[in-house]
Amino acid sequence: MKNITDDTRRLVCFLYMNGYKDGAIRRILKIDRQRLEQIKTQLAFDLIKAGIRNPEG
Numbered sequence: 330m331k332n333i334t335d336d337t338r339r340l341v342c343f344l345y346m347n348g349y350k351d352g353a354i355r356r357i358l359k360i361d362r363q364r365l366e367q368i369k370t371q372l373a374f375d376l377i378k379a380g381i382r383n384p385e386g
Contacts, residue, residue, distance in 0.1 A: 337358060337360070337368060338368050338371060338372060340357075340358060341354060341358070341365070341368050341369070341372065342372060344357065344358075351365060
């Protein structure tokens with residue numbers, strides 16, 4: 330999480346790590362569904378690039 334420079338992405342990551350769901354994250358950050366999907370996609374690429382993979386996938 331230290332390497333995430335965008336504050337919104339950092340907050341999204343923090344909220345997911347603390348168990349928040351998509352709807353709650355959108356309300357807290359006042360972003361629409363499309364923006365959240367863009368952030369999630371970018372986070373996924375960043376995690377893969379860092380060598381962090383989903384153990385289920």
